[in-house]
Amino acid sequence: MPTDLRRPPVPIYLREGARTTRGTRGRRRIPNPLAAILLLFFLLFFVVPVLWLVLAATKTDDQLISGNPLSFGSWHGLRANWDALTAYQGDTVFLWLRNSALYAFLALVITLAVAVPTGYALAMTEFRGRRTLLVATLIVMLMPSATLVVPLFLEINAVHLIGSMWSIILPYSFYPFGVFLTYIYFSTALPRDLLDAARLDGCSEFGVFRRVALPLAIPVVALVGFFSFVANWTNYFLPYVLLPQSDQFPVQVGLGTLLDNVPQFNPTAGTAAVERPELALATLLAITPVLLVFLFSQRFLVAGMLAGATKE
């Protein structure tokens, strides 16, 4: 359900792949100035906003306007912003973060438990309806999922589940892209002979999956988990529509609530006014888990890519 189509899904056999096929012989050593300028410009474009965000959290609102935009405020300022943010409606920020973690994590567990066996069965077994399921998955994977949010609201409303956390988690758990990735992985990287050997040794079908296929699929499991977690953590539209109460919001929707209370952006902001540096700090908190997952999975993802790349 929550595939963000703007973000590229990275097939496992790409990325860092097949480095061995190219050498460095014959390359120009003198960098082209135009290329250097291009790379530098985009370096600034991608980095400066992130850097600014980190620094803004350490400043007062006055410093934000009068100081150098890329200067450090003070530890005291960071502390003050932290206190002000956490005091906002009594720890609501932590509640939002906890909600995000709960939704994203439960959906992740279900996604993996559901998608990996499905990808395996689609790739390695024959059963009635296999082709239909495969085609349906491809179609749904490419269909803009945000357009289903309003119909999904109507459906969930019809079964009186609006406001339940499962109305968020279950649609998150439906992750056709994860099925597609595992399907590609199993059909390209897992030799059938291996399965037949295990079967001859007396393994049940489930045993073959659990003892042979699953251990070999760790890289793709991690990859699906990575994409699913990031997609769910950053989803806005679905919880925005489906969750009626502030204390159920994930942090993404919470950020919107905070934004509403920043006087510079909304002059009618009431008594619960939020200063801009607090909003910056809240944004920083909201992205930290995703950033950590990014950093930690970097190596693992690259290793996964290489495992697939040997196929080429």
Next chain:
Amino acid sequence: MWPGRAGHGFVAAYTLLLIAFGVVPTVYAVYFAFTNAGDTFAGLSNFTAAASDFRFVPAITHIGLYLVFWLVSLVVFVVGLSLVLHRLAARPLSKVLRFVYYIPGALAGAASVMVWLFMLDPAVSPAGFLLRGLGYDTFAQVIAPGHLPILLTIIAFWTGAGGWIVVMYGALNNIPHDMIEAARIDGANAWQIARRIQIPLLRKWIVYMAILAFAGGTQLFVEPELLSQASNGVAGRDYSLNQLSYDFAFQNNNVNTAAAISVELLVIGLVVASVFVTRSGFFDAD
């Protein structure tokens, strides 16, 4: 391949989710789109109601304009940057740059909009001098509705491009070096190699990127929604089609027209998807 019940066991849970959250909402949307509030068949009246709404044509125009900017910038800059990074003699530098370009991807969704609210406010932005140089002194001037296609493109590019650069780089790696070497021996320069060999071989991936970006672009919601919140109405709440659908459903209490817009978006998505599946050969078994 072996027949059987085992296969069904493996796919049962997924099939349930597919039905509940893929098939049923689609059917539901179609049902609502062709009925009226009294649950009777309404023909195309919901579609004409949506199309004749004064916000509909502007919303289509907005999305169309945004898609042009977004797709062109994505194809030009992602392919360009990937080629440059791939030629970079200093491998560690190339790797670091790819990772750094990738970082804003962690700020998808509302977080990226928050960052860009600040970046686009001349009072606090590190690029404030640029904005003032262009003649914009206030946040409201910067996010004037006419600027939104470009601003939304910048936000989307900022969060999405890094991941695509990694993909393109991987695809470039898969081009056999012999082929490049042969062209070089024949006297081709970097530009000719890129144009005659690398870009044609990337074609499939460029199409893949463009189609996913197109499908994603049509479902714009969080960016214009939060921008309109922050600008206090300078940017309207009805900028994109999804916002319009949301408004029909929850402000106007008109779920049938809302569903009609959803169905239209789904049809666009479905057409794009099927063109992609049938024409690109992308899913051909390998």
